[in-house]
Structure formats: C-alpha cells, structure tokens
Amino acid sequence: KQEVTQIPAALSVPEGENLVLNCSFTDSAIYNLQWFRQDPGKGLTSLLLIQSSQREQTSGRLNASLDKSSGRSTLYIAASQPGDSATYLCAAPDDDNYGQNFVFGPGTRLSVLP
Amino acid sequence: NAGVTQTPKFQVLKTGQSMTLQCAQDMNHEYMSWYRQDPGMGLRLIHYSVGAGITDQGEVPNGYNVSRSTTEDFPLRLLSAAPSQTSVYFCASSYGSEGNTEAFFGQGTRLTVV
Numbered sequence: 001k002q003e004v005t006q007i008p009a010a011l012s013v014p015e016g017e018n019l020v021l022n023c024s025f026t027d028s029a030i031y032n033l034q035w036f037r038q039d040p041g042k043g044l045t046s047l048l049l050i051q052s053s054q055r056e057q058t059s060g061r062l063n064a065s066l067d068k069s070s071g072r073s074t075l076y077i078a079a080s081q082p083g084d085s086a087t088y089l090c091a092a093p094d095d096d097n098y099g100q101n102f103v104f105g106p107g108t109r110l111s112v113l114p
Numbered sequence: 115n116a117g118v119t120q121t122p123k124f125q126v127l128k129t130g131q132s133m134t135l136q137c138a139q140d141m142n143h144e145y146m147s148w149y150r151q152d153p154g155m156g157l158r159l160i161h162y163s164v165g166a167g168i169t170d171q172g173e174v175p176n177g178y179n180v181s182r183s184t185t186e187d188f189p190l191r192l193l194s195a196a197p198s199q200t201s202v203y204f205c206a207s208s209y210g211s212e213g214n215t216e217a218f219f220g221q222g223t224r225l226t227v228v
Contacts, residue, residue, distance in 0.1 A: 031215065034216065036219075042221060043204060043220055043221040043222045044204065044206075045219075046216055046217065046218065046219075049216040089156075089157075091217075093215075094159075100145045100162070100164075100215045101147065101159055101162060101172065102157075102159070102217060104149075104157040104158075105156065106154075106156045107156070
C-alpha cells in the first residue's frame with residue numbers, strides 16, 4: 001500500500017522568501033501526483049497535477065517536480081506572500097483505478113509572515 | 115460552475131442516529147469518492163465509485179454505506195452514528211483517464227456525533 005510523508009510538518013518564513021516543501025512516496029509505480037492547498041476550515045484546492053510522464057509542472061509562482069525513481073516530489077514556492085499561508089497536501093495514487101484513489105500525506109503547515 | 119457541492123456544511127448528530135451526506139458534481143466525472151479527515155490521521159478513503167451503479171470500499175468503510183444511481187450524485191450514509199465518526203468529510207470527483215486524473219474536492223461537511 002502506498003505511503004506518503006511530507007517534511008517539514010510546519011514552516012514559518014518571512015514574506016518574500018523562496019521555499020521548498022517535500023513529499024515522499026513508497027510506491028513509485030504511480031500514474032500521477034497531485035498537490036493541494038487547504039485553508040483552515042476549508043476544502044482542498046488543487047494546485048498542480050504532475051503526470052508520471054512529466055518531471056515538473058508550473059503555475060504562477062508554484063513549481064512542482066516529480067522524481068519517480070527516488071519516490072520524491074517537491075513544491076517550490078517563489079517569493080512567498082502572506083496569502084500563501086495554508087496547509088499544503090501531497091497526494092499519490094494507490095495502486096488501482098488509474099490513480100484515482102489517493103493516499104494523502106499529513107501536510108505541511110505554512111505561515112508566511114508580513 | 116459549481117464543481118463539487120456538499121451538503122450540509124455542518125451537522126450535529128446524537129449517537130445512534132442515521133443521516134445522509136449529500137455530494138453532487140456537475141462536471142460529468144465518472145469517478146467519485148468520499149474521504150474523512152481527522153487530526154493526526156490525514157485524509158482516508160471511505161468509499162469510491164467508478165461510475166453509476168458501481169461502488170467499492172476504501173480504507174475505512176465500516177459504518178458507512180454508499181450508492182451511485184446517477185453520474186452526478188454520490189451520497190454517503192451513516193447507518194448508526196458513533197462518536198468515532200466525528201470528522202470532516204470530503205467528497206471528490208475526477209475524470210477517468212489514465213494519468214490525467216485531477217481530483218476536485220467539495221468544501222467538506224463537519225460532523226459532530228455526541
């Protein structure tokens with residue numbers, strides 16, 4: 001069964017810093033990997049989906065990379081802003097249904113200080 | 115563009131009561147699923163469906179029932195609520211294409227069982 005871990009568990013940075021969030025998964029035979037953002041008391045918002053054939057995806061100040069061979073993905077946030085404060089979740093598929101059953105990591109709680 | 119809609123947003127139940135959490139999506143997605151999110155446990159898969167008339171169990175199915183009579187709707191039934199079912203419940207949907215299966219989540223239902 002797929003297992004997903006994320007480090008660090010929490011991160012506090014001053015505004016403007018570039019930062020990296022890490023995600024590790026045990027089963028590298030994945031179809032894709034997805035990063036989500038969750039604000040307190042809210043639902044999950046999809047940030048980036050990386051298909052297994054891709055090495056990275058970019059959306060604005062966000063860049064996610066995927067290294068299947070090492071079982072790792074990173075989410076890079078450039079020029080962080082207070083509005084980036086949230087919990088970031090990494091999700092890797094379990095072993096069936098074309099990657100539609102996700103196993104989630106515990107999340108990284110990010111605080112960006114003005 | 116509603117996406118995935120969950121109702122109710124909040125609910126308090128007494129032990130032993132039953133209820134149905136509603137989930138509807140307007141994206142014509144084949145795949146739908148239910149997760150629960152608990153502190154320290156992350157999100158865990160309860161039940162999922164790959165299309166109308168087809169459902170299957172996830173990681174934590176006990177105490178829950180599902181059916182899928184239409185593509186749009188995937189209700190989750192609590193048969194006899196227990197305090198251990200106090201949690202935040204998320205419904206998700208995605209399009210069934212190998213690798214390109216971006217998941218969209220509802221805003222969640224916060225359930226308390228007393």
